[in-house]
Amino acid sequence: HSNPADTDLILRAIEQGISYKVIHNASIMNAIASTGLQLYNFGDTVSICFWKEDWRPTSFVDKIIKNLQNGLHCLCLLDIRVKEIDWKHMIRGRKVYEPPQYMTVNTAIQQILDSVKEDGREQDVLNEKSLCVGVARLGSADQVIKAGTLERLLTEDFGPRCTACALLETCTPWRQIC
Numbered sequence: 399h400s401n402p403a404d405t406d407l408i409l410r411a412i413e414q415g416i417s418y419k420v421i422h423n424a425s426i427m428n429a430i431a432s433t434g435l436q437l438y439n440f441g442d443t444v445s446i447c448f449w450k451e452d453w454r455p456t457s458f459v460d461k462i463i464k465n466l467q468n469g470l471h472c473l474c475l476l477d478i479r480v481k482e483i484d485w486k487h488m489i490r491g492r493k494v495y496e497p498p499q500y501m502t503v504n505t506a507i508q509q510i511l512d513s514v515k516e517d518g519r520e521q522d523v524l525n526e527k528s529l530c531v532g533v534a535r536l537g538s539a540d541q542v543i544k545a546g547t548l549e550r551l552l553t554e555d556f557g558p559r560c561t562a563c564a565l566l567e568t569c570t571p572w573r574q575i576c
Contacts, residue, residue: 404431420537426562429536430473433543435564441470446506447477448499456513459524462565466523472565474510476501500559503532507552507563529566532556 411418420432431437442465444458458474465472479499487494507530514524526549534542534556542556551563 426475426533426536427473430533430562430564432536432541433531433533433545433564435471435531435566439469439471439567440473440564441465441468443473443475445475445477446501446509448479448501448505449509456509456517459510459513459517459519462510463519463523466528466565466567469567471567474506474563474565476503476506476561476563478559500561503534503556503561503563504552504554506561507532507548510565511548511552524565526552530563531566532561532563534559534561536562 408418408420427443428437430440442461444461446458447455449455462472462474477499478501479496481498482496484494484496510524511526513519514521527547529545530548530551531543531545532551532554533544536543540557544551544554544556546554548565
């Protein structure tokens, strides 16, 4: 339900006791609307990648802060590492792949909070009390949607793989629920 007309249909079905099932497009860009957030209120989408010992990009935080300052939600796409070559084996002439890795909402939140603290970024807009919706496997029978502060969601279990999160602008109705 990515627009008000879709939401209206669902609410009327519920009022009339009619069962319904939402079948999402194959993209998280639409499926995130199943959280109740209106797609019209999203700003730039960011990607958060796994950090390595010698590589810790934090530029995504600037876009998150910009969205929040502009009163917009920010969809965060989380890293998926599949079929990555294990360079230790490659040097020896063997093509071996690392096991698949799927970033969790918890890892993404930790990297967001670490980035804000380490870089001295705007902490009044983005901090451990900022609101977030974490999701996993949207559109499947075992989908998970949880809302709360970054601090609270840091310890929540979203189950295995295919996760994303959305940081919420301050005027969202979710603020009353969290």
